[in-house]
Amino acid sequence: MKQFDELSLLEIVDEVKDGDLIGIPADYSGVPMEFTKELIKKGVKDLKLYCLPLTTIQGDMLIGSGCVSEVEAAAVTLGEFGLAPRFSEAVESGKIIIKDSTCPALHAQLQATEKSVPFMPLRGVIGSDIQKYRKDWQVIENPMKFSGNKNEPILLLPAVQLDILIFHAPCVDKNGNIQIGRRRELATLAHASKNVFVTTERILDIDLFDDELSAATCLPALYIDGISVVKNGAWPCALPGVYGADNDEIKKYSIAAKTQKGFEDYMKNYLSN
Amino acid sequence: MIELKREELLISELADLLVNDKHIAVGAASPVPGAAALLVKEEAKLKNNRLRVTILHSNKYNNFTDGARELFDCAAQGRIDTFFLGGVQIDGAANINLVGTGSYEKIQKRFPGSFGSALMYFVVPQIILFREEHSPRTLVDKVDFISAPGFSDENIYRPGGPKFLLTNRALFKFDKQKKRFCLLKIHNNESIENIIKLTGFKFDVDDKITNMSIPDKTRIDILRNKISYMVSEFYPEFADRIWGV
Numbered sequence: 001m002k003q004f005d006e007l008s009l010l011e012i013v014d015e016v017k018d019g020d021l022i023g024i025p026a027d028y029s030g031v032p033m034e035f036t037k038e039l040i041k042k043g044v045k046d047l048k049l050y051c052l053p054l055t056t057i058q059g060d061m062l063i064g065s066g067c068v069s070e071v072e073a074a075a076v077t078l079g080e081f082g083l084a085p086r087f088s089e090a091v092e093s094g095k096i097i098i099k100d101s102t103c104p105a106l107h108a109q110l111q112a113t114e115k116s117v118p119f120m121p122l123r124g125v126i127g128s129d130i131q132k133y134r135k136d137w138q139v140i141e142n143p144m145k146f147s148g149n150k151n152e153p154i155l156l157l158p159a160v161q162l163d164i165l166i167f168h169a170p171c172v173d174k175n176g177n178i179q180i181g182r183r184r185e186l187a188t189l190a191h192a193s194k195n196v197f198v199t200t201e202r203i204l205d206i207d208l209f210d211d212e213l214s215a216a217t218c219l220p221a222l223y224i225d226g227i228s229v230v231k232n233g234a235w236p237c238a239l240p241g242v243y244g245a246d247n248d249e250i251k252k253y254s255i256a257a258k259t260q261k262g263f264e265d266y267m268k269n270y271l272s273n
Numbered sequence: 274m275i276e277l278k279r280e281e282l283l284i285s286e287l288a289d290l291l292v293n294d295k296h297i298a299v300g301a302a303s304p305v306p307g308a309a310a311l312l313v314k315e316e317a318k319l320k321n322n323r324l325r326v327t328i329l330h331s332n333k334y335n336n337f338t339d340g341a342r343e344l345f346d347c348a349a350q351g352r353i354d355t356f357f358l359g360g361v362q363i364d365g366a367a368n369i370n371l372v373g374t375g376s377y378e379k380i381q382k383r384f385p386g387s388f389g390s391a392l393m394y395f396v397v398p399q400i401i402l403f404r405e406e407h408s409p410r411t412l413v414d415k416v417d418f419i420s421a422p423g424f425s426d427e428n429i430y431r432p433g434g435p436k437f438l439l440t441n442r443a444l445f446k447f448d449k450q451k452k453r454f455c456l457l458k459i460h461n462n463e464s465i466e467n468i469i470k471l472t473g474f475k476f477d478v479d480d481k482i483t484n485m486s487i488p489d490k491t492r493i494d495i496l497r498n499k500i501s502y503m504v505s506e507f508y509p510e511f512a513d514r515i516w517g518v
Binding site: 247 | 301302330332337338339340341342343344345346349371372373377378379380381382383384385386387388389390391392393394395396418419420421422425426428429430508509510511
């Protein structure tokens with residue numbers, strides 16, 4: 001019996017429901033752009049993006065297309081190509097809610113869910129306006145007698161469980177184990193998500209667990225609910241170790257998306273290809 | 274005399290602040306700090322010294338294997354000596370703002386966000402603030418939003434914090450006791466008066482204020498012939514603009 005469910009891309013898209021809290025990988029961890037394209041075509045609404053810890057063109061496109069009501073992130077940016085224009089505009093005009101965070105807090109909230117504990121402490125952050133505006137965060141005095149400093153205020157972050165996670169991976173083995181290499185934040189995201197779907201460049205007829213080296217690069221199939229083969233599935237973002245980012249295309253987007261009209265023209269073309 | 278780009282001067286100025294480090298980490302959107310860190314590593318290699326550099330946005334110049342959280346865990350463990358932070362606004366008390374201008378939550382001009390600054394600023398011993406634009410709109414009296422505060426109360430765990438601020442016109446040192454910047458160096462074409470005019474906060478001026486140092490030919494050669502190509506791996510746009518590689 002096949003050890004995993006091979007799905008079509010549209011079947012994965014159908015798993016995303018309006019209002020879902022969806023995990024968004026950073027630009028270095030395998031951005032599922034082909035999936036995002038289909039998601040926008042479907043016209044999904046009120047998504048809450050949980051970015052680990054940031055998003056680039058994927059988040060900006062979803063926001064510009066009206067699919068998003070809330071973003072929790074440490075940054076939304078087009079990196080070398082400047083500000084994420086649809087994100088900035090949506091925040092300035094109050095179209096979306098932004099829950100401003102900081103990278104280690106976004107990791108820690110998922111790590112709490114990985115361990116199935118209700119919260120995770122984190123140092124730093126106290127005294128920032130990030131903390132001031134996050135009503136879901138709490139500061140307590142260190143309760144430990146022999147660990148840390150006496151009277152030390154410490155920040156507590158709630159565990160966050162994602163409804164769904166989709167990312168793009170270089171390859172999958174015949175048993176559905178996903179090669180994620182050193183992008184271990186994908187494991188953190190997967191452990192903390194109720195459902196996990198993966199798009200991949202190819203399925204290999206080997207078992208990655210046969211070799212200690214390749215076994216160490218895996219996210220085991222037990223966390224995965226379905227896999228779809230999608231060639232160039234991260235374009236124009238990079239797929240680390242497989243292909244680089246298409247910087248010309250991202251630059252083109254960064255210029256077009258400066259206005260809503262320019263964005264819509266760009267998207268009409270992008271969605272039809 | 275060799276004609277120098279301003280970015281090259283800044284890379285060299287930053288490099289001088291890194292010579293005693295064992296591990297330098299460089300975060301997002303930081304081509305000049307990235308080049309400076311790799312330059313110091315290369316120079317250390319020539320003197321048979323070991324120096325580690327982690328460039329977060331590079332696959333090649335990256336020491337981490339445990340995912341994106343490892344940078345923050347590693348920094349919290351005290352294993353990173355220097356890190357760089359920027360800011361849409363930086364104020365006279367070294368508070369930094371990476372979120373936007375205007376009053377939160379009805380922000381006027383939105384920027385990307387705080388990244389990892391709210392932890393890194395607390396735990397890395399030498400934080401170098403780097404912001405190329407030196408103007409009253411970037412160097413302000415008081416930031417509109419505090420992504421990370423310049424200093425903290427005594428009971429807060431804080432082994433790290435701001436040490437220097439470099440702009441394309443000047444280098445400041447942060448005085449932790451006075452909670453104030455002190456002007457150390459200015460660009461060759463600058464005057465103290467002009468720096469005062471272009472800085473939105475009040476600061477002290479060092480008795481021994483000098484011009485920024487001009488890198489020697491050996492350093493320029495390493496930078497142009499070696500570091501430029503290394504930088505093009507993770508900041509292609511920057512490497513192309515500065516060195517045409």
